[in-house]
Amino acid sequence: MSCAMIERCGAVTLTSPEQNAVQVRMLAECKLSTGHAGVLLVERRGSYPLIDLQVLKSSSQQGEVASGTRRKVQRQLSFQRYCHASRLLRGLVPHAPLSLHLLDDGYLGQAAHMLSKVGTWNFDIFLFDRLTNGNSLVTLMCHLFNVYGLVHHFQLDMVKLHRFLGMVQEDYHSQNPYHNAVHAADVTQAMYCYLKEPKVASQQLSPLDVFLGLMAAAAHDVDHPGVNQPFLIKTRHHLASLYQNTSVLESHHWRSTVGMLRESGLLSHLPADMSQDIEQQLGSLILATDISRQNEFLLTFGEHLDHQDLDLQLPSHRHFILQIALKCADVCNPCRVWALSRQWSERVCEEFFRQGDLERKFDLEISPLCDSRRLRPAIQTGFISYIVEPLFDEWHRFTEPSPLSRTMMGHLHQNKARWSRL
Numbered sequence: 001m002s003c004a005m006i007e008r009c010g011a012v013t014l015t016s017p018e019q020n021a022v023q024v025r026m027l028a029e030c031k032l033s034t035g036h037a038g039v040l041l042v043e044r045r046g047s048y049p050l051i052d053l054q055v056l057k058s059s060s061q062q063g064e065v066a067s068g069t070r071r072k073v074q075r076q077l078s079f080q081r082y083c084h085a086s087r088l089l090r091g092l093v094p095h096a097p098l099s100l101h102l103l104d105d106g107y108l109g110q111a112a113h114m115l116s117k118v119g120t121w122n123f124d125i126f127l128f129d130r131l132t133n134g135n136s137l138v139t140l141m142c143h144l145f146n147v148y149g150l151v152h153h154f155q156l157d158m159v160k161l162h163r164f165l166g167m168v169q170e171d172y173h174s175q176n177p178y179h180n181a182v183h184a185a186d187v188t189q190a191m192y193c194y195l196k197e198p199k200v201a202s203q204q205l206s207p208l209d210v211f212l213g214l215m216a217a218a219a220h221d222v223d224h225p226g227v228n229q230p231f232l233i234k235t236r237h238h239l240a241s242l243y244q245n246t247s248v249l250e251s252h253h254w255r256s257t258v259g260m261l262r263e264s265g266l267l268s269h270l271p272a273d274m275s276q277d278i279e280q281q282l283g284s285l286i287l288a289t290d291i292s293r294q295n296e297f298l299l300t301f302g303e304h305l306d307h308q309d310l311d312l313q314l315p316s317h318r319h320f321i322l323q324i325a326l327k328c329a330d331v332c333n334p335c336r337v338w339a340l341s342r343q344w345s346e347r348v349c350e351e352f353f354r355q356g357d358l359e360r361k362f363d364l365e366i367s368p369l370c371d372s373r374r375l376r377p378a379i380q381t382g383f384i385s386y387i388v389e390p391l392f393d394e395w396h397r398f399t400e401p402s403p404l405s406r407t408m409m410g411h412l413h414q415n416k417a418r419w420s421r422l
Contacts, residue, residue: 115143118189119196121407122337125186136185137169138162141218144192150214153207155269164264171223171256177350179224184217186344190329191217199399200321203312212278213322216285217329219257224249227355229292230367247290254283281319288323289330294387297327301394310398321398328395334380334388334415335408341415349376377422384416 111131117123118140129136142165145151151158172181191213195205225232229248232240243251258279261267267275288297301324304310304317312318333344356370369379392405392412399405 111139115139118143119193121193121404122340123189124340125182125189126340126343129182129185134174134181135169137172137181137188137218138165140185140188141165141214144188144214148207148210148214150207150211154211156266157269160264160266160268164260164266165218167260167264168219168222168257171260172221173224173226176224176226177347177354178344179221179226179351183344184219184221187220187326187329187332188214188217190332191325193404194325194329197399197402197404199402200312200325203318205318206315208278209318209322212281212285212319213325215257216282216322216326219260219282220253220286220289220326220330221249222253222260223256224253226351227358228367231355231359231364234364247287247292250287250290254286257282257286284319285323285326288327291387294327294391297324298390298394301398305394305397324391324395324398328391331388331391332408334384335392335412337411338415338418341411345376345380345419349379352379377419380419381416384412384419388412389416 109131111128114123114128114131125136128140132139142161145156145161150156151161168184169181172179172184174180194200195210195213229240229245231237232248233245239252240248242248261275261279267278270278287293300320304320310317310321312321333341333348335341336344352367352370353372356366356372358364359366359370369383389412392408396405396409401409
């Protein structure tokens with residue numbers, strides 16, 4: 001096993017018999033590349049720093065950041081990554097307090113009672129997160145893996161599974177009001193509800209389908225910086241350059257997930273072609289959450305429904321439905337009961353407004369929905385009208401409709417009307 005520091009690319013490359021390549025990206029100019037024989041070089045978790053006012057390029061009075069400051073930041077990050085890699089090479093795995101949450105702890109008391117009702121649509125993820133001491137994502141995923149027998153089916157090592165899930169949960173930024181581990185747990189719970197839909201479950205989803213759906217839901221926003229793609233592009237963030245201004249965040253979430261899979265060794269016992277296929281399918285699911293591709297998926301979904309040609313016996317069609325289900329789960333907050341829906345609305349507006357305040361401070365164009373001077377009800381009704389309703393109208397058609405779909409649409413219309421009255 002070797003560790004090579006690459007100064008220009010700001011990367012640490014680890015190689016081992018089980019792991020072909022793991023590339024750790026840092027705050028440096030770099031380009032997407034592949035290793036020998038097309039081996040994917042993936043990003044490692046925490047591969048870029050939090051958005052820092054001091055390193056933003058802007059036309060503010062502070063002017064350009066001194067090159068010495070940037071080099072200092074780069075050296076600090078490189079040193080941190082070097083120490084992290086060195087500990088891995090010596091077999092000293094970082095042990096964060098919440099990185100390995102024992103499932104038995106999460107099954108105690110009220111949390112256990114809540115898990116018995118995890119398939120209900122009024123599931124309160126905020127309460128569940130408090131009852132699990134901030135470990136809602138790890139606890140929920142372990143429970144669902146047991147429900148579906150995925151540990152036994154894929155012969156997963158429980159220590160590696162806990163380690164991977166701990167990495168994922170840890171790499172969500174808790175300081176983000178919205179894009180944090182609680183959001184990931186909420187999306188995962190919604191995905192579980194959608195996997196149980198009669199129209200989906202009756203088609204006998206394979207264990208791989210379920211595994212991919214739950215994993216993509218849990219990791220779909222991992223390491224989210226709390227700002228959107230346009231912000232990264234106009235501040236010339238290195239991730240925007242790395243992914244050529246296309247699906248920047250989604251690509252990072254996917255590559256970070258692959259990096260954690262390889263570092264944890266969760267799939268190392270599987271045949272190489274199978275683990276690579278899982279990585280690629282996870283990418284396809286996570287990339288589908290790019291909101292800029294909304295019309296693309298809606299058009300295809302609508303055509304399938306119009307022609308009644310969806311055949312869920314076909315793996316490709318089941319994968320497409322998983323993509324649609326994940327997209328629905330990602331934006332399902334307006335379909336929750338008002339008490340939960342409003343909490344999510346307040347959180348997402350707070351995160352948007354934080355970005356808008358940054359943009360205003362540095363004389364950048366304020367992104368849509370990020371202007372704190374706009375009224376929150378107007379933002380919510382617009383989001384529901386243009387993003388949520390069109391997607392869930394088609395999902396409603398697909399389910400023919402199911403009791404859950406009727407419930408969601410009822411909440412959606414009531415919540416929209418309630419925002420309109422505020």
